[in-house]
Amino acid sequence: MISDRTRLSIRDKLEPLIGTEEADALAEALLHPQWDQVATKDDLRVLSAELRTEIRDSTIAQMRWAVATNTGLAAVILAAVKLLF
Numbered sequence: 001m002i003s004d005r006t007r008l009s010i011r012d013k014l015e016p017l018i019g020t021e022e023a024d025a026l027a028e029a030l031l032h033p034q035w036d037q038v039a040t041k042d043d044l045r046v047l048s049a050e051l052r053t054e055i056r057d058s059t060i061a062q063m064r065w066a067v068a069t070n071t072g073l074a075a076v077i078l079a080a081v082k083l084l085f
Contacts (some may be wrong), residue, residue, distance in 0.1 A: 010030065
């Protein structure tokens with residue numbers, strides 16, 4: 001956690017570089033961290049599991065599509081060959 005003294009010192013150093021409004025905004029953000037938006041290890045574990053499931057499901061769907069498409073194409077080719085010979 002940043003102390004008020006450090007936060008105000010940072011604000012004072014930034015003011016000439018970026019302006020008063022922007023320096024105040026940054027100093028305010030340093031004062032109030034938004035802990036509800038910080039990801040925890042548990043959040044990352046859940047996200048990892050969800051991503052693995054989504055990747056697995058997408059891969060299965062893609063494989064089914066590929067098999068069905070190739071089977072259909074093979075049937076069309078065989079029918080064409082029978083008509084020609």
